[in-house]
Each structure stands twice: as structure tokens, then as C-alpha cells.
Amino acid sequence: MINLIGIILFGILTIFQSTIVSTMPLLKGTADLILLFIVAWALQDRVDTAWQWCLIGGIFASLYSALPFGSFIVAYIICVGIARLLKRRIWKAPFLAMLAAIFISTLVIQLISLIARLIMGVSLPLTNILNLILLPSVLLNLILAIPVFSIMHDMADWLYPEKLDV
């Protein structure tokens, strides 16, 4: 049931990402809605489907991208690992954990995309990538991080209600 919700959610998110978010770049960087929702979900308490949702999000993103299939799946798995690690380290300040996780995850995604393009035989100028894609993407993701975290917090409360001690 929860994974079915994940499939529907990431299906809708991917459509939004490819039709709206991708057409609204800041310089050449864009926000990554799928990454934001995956990381926010991984940071929630009681959630045990973070890896499944990561896989669902990765498959959807791979379907909509010309990057080699699996690049996004690998990238998102690493991002969930980072988020889980940060959750254990900064568990008292979830918003701070979200911001830190998004910052690092965006770097990871861009690095893996860059490596994938290099494997495809396309070399890209690093300065342009840093200025035009990496920094704007980090900024956009950080702006959206807190609202997305709040949405996923409510969703986690709905899907994983807290058990009351009687």
C-alpha cells in the first residue's frame, strides 16, 4: 500500500519535473523534486520504505532521462544512505539534517551525472558546470528543502501513525 502511494507520488513528481521544473532553470541548473522527496522521506522517523521509494524515484527519473539507465538509481541510493547517516548524527535538528543532506546529495547527483556523461564520451568544462548547473541547482534545492520536508513529515505521520503507549 505504502509503495503504491510511492509509485503514484513519484509518477506525478516526474511529470512535474519534466514538464514544469525543467523548463524553469536558474541559469542552467534546475531543482530536483524527486531527490528532494526521496531525501525528505529518508529523514522521517518510523519510515521503513525509504530504500523502496528511492528505487521507485530512480526508475522514474531514468525513464525520463537520456543518462545511462541506472545512473539516477545509483545516485539516489547514495543520497538515501547519506540522509540515513545524517539522520543518526543530527537527529535532534531534522531541518538542519535535511539541508545538509540536500546539499551533499545535489553534489552527488551532479557528480554522477558528470561521470555518466564522461563515460558516454562527452567531456564537459568543470567551471561552466560549477557556475551554471551545480551552484544554481544547490540553491534551488535548498530553497525547496524545508517545504518538502514539512510535506513529507505530514505524510509520514499519516502513513506511519505514532503508536500510543496505554
Place this chain on the structure above:
Amino acid sequence: MKSNSPKSMQVFVFLLLALGLIGLALGGYLTPVSRILLNPIISAQTWIAKRYQAVQSLITQPEDVTTLRQQNSALEAENSRLQVQIVELQQQVIEAQLLSTLVDYERRHVENLYIAASVIARDVSPFMHYVIIDRGSDDGLRKGMPVITQQGLVGSIAAVTAGAARVQLINDPGSSINVILQQSDVEAVLNGQITGEIELNMISQNATVQPGDLVMTSGIGGNYPANIVIGQVVTIRNEASSLFQTASVQPAVDFSQLEIVLIITNFQSIDISPLIPTPSSP
């Protein structure tokens, strides 16, 4: 008889007075007097009438307000409906204009067969300059088919599914096209950049390239048909230490505004990679 004479006199005087007044009135001599007399009466009448209307409207107001509110809501609803209709019609007009220009292009280039498709999505990665169109192999599309608009070359089909296809834009860093400059007949290679711009490379140092030169596909390499417009040369960089000149090109197509594209279906790209000698080959 005696008692009647004063009365008769009174009647006679009144009649005379009345006739005199009528005469004066007809002659216009009583106008200032009547104005002085009537003005206060008119003012009083106006004041009373206004107060009466105010009181009357106060008594009947609740009924009117309800009716007016109902009418207002109905008008607002109709206004919203009409505004939506206007937006839809404007969109249809824009689409019709776009299709009309595409049909014009098709009529002017009868040597090719075309299929029109809508751009429905963009690649989710900012590293990839690809778009997804709503036609696929069910419509006869194959990998390598060139994609154009009425302005010029857009790219080529990189992958196809039954109902959709992925198009690699010419400004993708992985895109490489053999081109020719129309004015100077100079051949070069056009490459996409991560910045979304396109650049001419491999221009011979001896070649004379001018800003404004029209860049077109040369047809060499078999990936694109010849003579499709790509853009115009903007700036030329000629460094003495380098083997070739480079030039930046202003593309004819605005890649951020792609909505409807044409796919040339009777052109099949040729894979010449087996013919290119590799260092290990004998």
C-alpha cells in the same frame, strides 16, 4: 339689490385682477416673481422626494441586495467562463498559426515527408539537452530521423518507444554535426555546449568566416540531410597558436520555446562508424 352691488364689484375686481395677472404672466412680467415664489417650493419638494426615496429604498433594500448578489455571482461565473474561453481560443490561435507556418514549410520542401509532433517533456537532468515528443515507432519514427521546425534544425531522434521518442537537441554537448557556411562554402563541425550554445569547430585557418554567415547542414556523415538551416555565425575566435578557428553560432531555433516539431520520416541516417579506421585495425 344694494347688498348685491359690493359683491358684484368684488367679483368684477377679482376678474380684473385675474385677467391682469394672466396678461402679465403671458407678457412674461411675472417670471421673476414666480421664480422667487417657486424656488423654495422646488427645493422643499426635492428634499422631501429624496428623503422619501431613501426611506423607500431602505425598506425594500434586503430584497434588492439578494437579487443583486445573485445577479453578481451569475455574472462573475459567466465572466470567469468567458475568460477561460478567451485563453483557450488564444491558445488555439497560437497553435493554428504555428501549424500554419509548419504546413507552409512542408509545402515549400516537398522533397521530404514529415510527421508533426508535440514536445511533451524535457530531460530531468540539466546535463542532458533532450526533449520527449508524443510520436513513436507506431507512427513510423525511427532512431536517427532529423527533427526540424519552420525555423531550422532542432536535432535528431535518439531513442524511440511505441508512443514517444527522445530527441537529442543540437545544443546537447554530445551533438556533433557536419555543416557548411552558405556564403563562404567553408565546411566545419558544429558542437553543442553545456551552456546551451552551439559552436563551430574545425574551421580551417585559411578560411574566411564573417559574422552573419548562414550555417547549414552539409549532409556529410549521413546523419542529416543537406541544406537545413541551423543559425548564423555571431563571433569568430582565431588564435594564432591553434590549428583551427572556432565560431559561436546563434541558433535559428529557440530551444526553450519548442512546442511543435516536424520529423523528416523519409530520411534514414547512415552509420558510417564501421568505415572509420581505428588505430588497432590493419
